[in-house]
Amino acid sequence: MPDWEKRFRAPRVGLPDWAEEAPDRSLFVSNATGTYELYAWDRATGAQRQVTDRPNGTTDGVLSPDGQWIWWFSDTDGDEFGVWLRQPFSGGEGGERPADEPAAPGLEPSYPAGLALGRDGTAVIGRSTDEDGSTIHVVRPGREPEEIYRHRESAGVGDLSHDGTLIAVEHTEHGDAMHSAIRVVRLDGTAVAELDDTKGGTEELGLSVMGFAPVEGDTRLLVGHQRRGRWEPMVWDPLTGAETPLAIDLPGDVGADWFPDGSALLVEHSHQARSELWRYDLASGELTRLETPAGTISGATARPDGTVEFLWSSAEKPPQVRSTSGRTVLDPPGFTAPESVPVTDAWVDGPGGRVHALVQKPAGEGPFPTVFDIHGGPTWHDSDAFAAGPAAWVDHGFAVVRVNYRGSTGYGRAWTDALKHRVGLIELEDIAAVREWAVASGLADPERLVLAGGSWGGYLTLLGLGTQPDAWALGLAAVPVADYVTAYHDEMEALKAMDRTLLGGTPEEVPERFAASSPLTYVDQVRAPVYISAGVNDPRCPIRQIDNYVERLERRGAPHEVYRYDAGHGSLVVEERIKQVRLEIEFARRHLGSGSRPAPPEPSARQA
Structure with missing residues (x-):
């Protein structure tokens, strides 16, 4: 088995979540069977068991605070439309997988929009449908679900207070799907307080719910805000209205979560595609760095004993679930994924400012055939983290360049918010600047440049092939937006709201913007061979x-x-993912194997 396949097949485990009142009971995701599924883990006994078993996999699950129940979201073949089911943590007779039962009888299938579980068995469930927009329901044990919120714009459940009396709702009733406001309500839907940074200023700012304090009688809510041009936390008490800014003087974006006793915050700091952990003492304001290796932390949680568990990797080293105690928390079964090559950083002057790119390359001297692997989102960013896809290209002699274009997170609010109205074209300007640097530096062979990506990266691939037809020798687009107008009308409601925000209206209101940003507009100018992969059940x-x-x-x-x-928007089945990468590599080698660009057909006239 070649190393590139081993990296996909090697068993992995995600960061274990644990029950608030039963911290020895944990839930994690693993691909141990070849499909990503949920697993229960009793830390006291060491026993593990597989919770879900579905052909297309399962990753969305939550433990009840008492650790008695595992809730998981059941859709149909990856379409993201379904219902919550649950099963006992302890399993069935003789350790057999127990039968699942409806977790919220009476609620029709929907897209999920947040879930919060209370200590008394109450559940707060967010839903989204094309017909109803966003709704939120309270489900008490033995009672019918009660609808407490409804709006056409996107909204979701942020958190439920420790005593189960307050619900934090993230909403975009103002119509800007990129910048949420927060409303705290009681269980009957009665409003308690509103925090909205989209009003009263020249720029709209977003808020995010990070969680209520995990302490009885404590109504403090940890909130993410953008008031200083980046994401950072503050503490807000919705009952008193008090806002407490935090003196966390770190560059880049800052996220946070509570330590279990509510006295300190676990700070997750992301800067220039790397991340690290800090402890912030709320009483003294002292900020203490926690020792973690250089690379990327994909999730972290503070345990009751004060230690912190985190999922870490780098582009070179495969993922590990570690603890600040120095031990490995959870080892996956079987063999370990082979290492890859580290990334180097490139900073390139672009039309909107300096663009950060991550570069991996094979041994030897360039120029190399080069894959520009463009991330999805668009509100996401590539980081110094282990990724089997780019590593596979390096194994096959390609350099890989990943560009954190305007619209990416991690470089401040202005960089993310720059992506409006000229959607797609803005990102491609940044990618073009990095492409020119890659060729001029001797890294990339200008005759063997591949534009590739999935989701939003797939969209940018198709758009780039049409708007920059002379720049690319090949295109590889996975689950892309290809026809923006039809995509808008067919996609899930939450994404329609995002598109209205990005483009400033619907296709009927701003047809010229949708046309300018749609790959279909430029399809007749595409010269390079194109490979497209798509899930037939994809709602995105x-x-x-x-x-x-x-x-x-x-x-x-x-x-x-x-x-x-x-499947839906990608696959959770390891062999399916390997098949897709193999087909992409074979397509690229077939068309670029001679080292020169194939002669393109004559382009037709551009569609108006």
Whole structure:
């Protein structure tokens, strides 16, 4: 088995979540069976058991505070539309997997929009549907669900207070899906307080719920805000209105969570594609760094004994679940993934400021055939973290460049918010600047440049092939937006709200912006061979709009291949993911194997 396949097949475990009142009971995600599923872990006995077992995998699960129940979200083949089910943590007779039962009888299937479980068995469930918009329901034991919130714009459950009397709701009733406000309500839906940074200023600022204090009678809510041009935490008491800013003087974005006794915060600091952990004492304001290796922390949690567990990796080293006590918390079964090569940083002057890119390259001297692997989101960023996909390209002799274009998180609010109205075109300007640097520096072979990505990265791939047809030798687009107008009409409601925010309206209100940002507009200018993969059940980048794009390629005889698979927005099945990467590599080697760009067909006139 080649190393690149081993990196996908090597068993992995996610960061274990633990029950608030039963910290020895944990829940984690693993691909040990070849499909990502949920697993229960009793730390007291060491016993583990598989909780879910579905053909297309399961990753969305929550433990009840008393550790008695495991809630998990059941959709259909990755379409993200379904209901919450639950099963006992302890399992069935003889350790068999118990039967699942509806966790909230009476609620129809929907897209999930947050879940909070109370210590008395109460559940607060957020839902989203095309018909109803966003709704929030309170489900008390033995009673019918009660709807306490409804709005056409996006909203979701942020958290439930420790005593189960207050609910924090993130909402975008103001119509800007990129910047949420927070409303705290009681269980009957009665409003208690509102925190809204989108009003009264020249710029709209976002808020996020980080969680209520985990202490009886404590109504403090940890809130993320952007008032100083980046994400950072503050403490807000919705009952008194008191806001407590925190003296956390670190560059980059700052997130936080509570230590279990409520006396301190676990600070997650992200800066220039790396991350680290700190402890912030609320009484003294003292900030203490916790020892973690250089790389990326994908999640962290403070335990009752004061230690911190975290999921760490780097581009070179595979993921590990570690503790600040110095021990490894949870080892996956089986073999360890082979290491890859480290990343180096490139800072390139772009039209909107300095662009950060991460570079991996094989042994030897360049220029190399180079894959520009573009991240999704767009509100996300590539980091110095282990990724089997880029490592596979390096193993096959390609350099890999990942660009944190405008719209990416991690570089301040202005960088993220720059992505409006000229959607797609802005990101491609930054990618073009990095591409020019990669060629001029001798890293990349200008005749063998591959534009690739999934989701929003797949969208930018198709848009780039049409708007920059002379720049790319090949395109690899996974689960992309291909026809922006059709995608808007077919996608889930929350994404429609995001598109209205990014483009300033609906396709009917701003048709010129949708046309300018749609890959379909430029499909007749595409010269490079195109490989497209798509999940037939995808609610985010639906299949019909991809079919429209492919039909246009077929009409003009443009070189392309399409692979459709039975899943949603990507696959949780290891062998399916390996198959997709193998098909992409084979497509690239088939078209670039000679080291020169294939002669393109004559482009047709651009569609108006």
